[in-house]
Amino acid sequence: MKMKELLLFLSCVLCVSADVLHEDIAIVGCSDSDGEEMYGLDGEELAYADFNKQEEIYPQPPFIDPITYPGGYEQAVADQQVCRENLKNFGKGMKDYPPEHDAPSAVMIYTRDEVEFGENNTLICHVTGFYPAPVNVSWTKNGQKVTGSSINVPYPNKDGTFTQISRLQFTPQLGDIYSCAVQHLALTQPLTKIYDVEASGQSDPGVGPAAFCGVGLTVGLLGVAAGTFFLIKGNECS
Known part of the structure; x- marks a missing residue:
């Protein structure tokens, strides 16, 4: 092994750090x-x-x-x-210090499983980036309030804000429209996200896998090209 290769190897070993499991x-x-x-x-x-x-x-x-x-x-x-x-x-x-209020930075609504009409599923309303906790989440179906949802206890993010997830059991049917509305101390009006069952059911189920395979193929080709480049450069330096 050449001296420069040995030094490179030792440098890489010294740079390795243990990750938290x-x-x-x-x-x-x-x-x-x-x-x-x-x-x-x-x-x-x-x-x-x-x-x-x-x-x-x-x-x-x-x-x-x-x-x-x-x-x-x-x-x-x-x-x-x-x-x-x-x-x-x-x-x-602390009575003279005003309380901090951070509105939710993101609200997302999606299903737990792939949508199949007439099959039981779960709608998820994911709320994150707010302080203090908690938020209040309410659901509607076709404009009418629905009950029976659940929400987890506030979970802390690394930046000091919180995340909460509300779940609603539902059976997808054509024409149904659901919404989750999020209320928080820092909001002057609720943040509302809409879920359209018909739009979700009409989406092409093959688009996601096809896009994923396309990205994987591109990354693979880039990896082969990079490996070939370094192999050639290594032979030139020998």
Whole structure:
């Protein structure tokens, strides 16, 4: 091995850094009328305290080994008492500072599964980039309010804002139009996103895979070209 190649190899080894394999998070929050305690792993909720049902909720998919926190709800209740005492003390010291309000930076509506008319599906309203939490999400079908939706507890983003996801079970039918409206302290009027079942059903299902294959082929050809270039340059330098 030539000296310059050895130095290049050693330089690359010295530049390697260890990446974080997993990130977990625990959140305790409270207000005068509400509270939150949540545990997460790698951007997903593992458990949260439901103070209305008075139990710990584990919103984990059925295909993973369940992770539980024995005594988690009792701990959450105790943490809320400490949080409210701290809230009183901080409120006195911070009363002259105006609260920060960041409106949602993005609201998206989409389906969980590929649309098939007459088949049960889930509409998802994804709201992110807001502060403080939470947001309120309401749904309509053909202009009429619908109930039965669910929403997760606020999940923190790395920039200090929050994300929440609301879900609505529905059966796609031609002509139906759904909407999700997002309300937040920083908004003067709700942010509304529309989902048109007919427009979604008429989209060409082959466009997505074809575009993906086209991009993959282009990236592959660029990789071959780059490899050939460096091989030729390496032979010239030998």
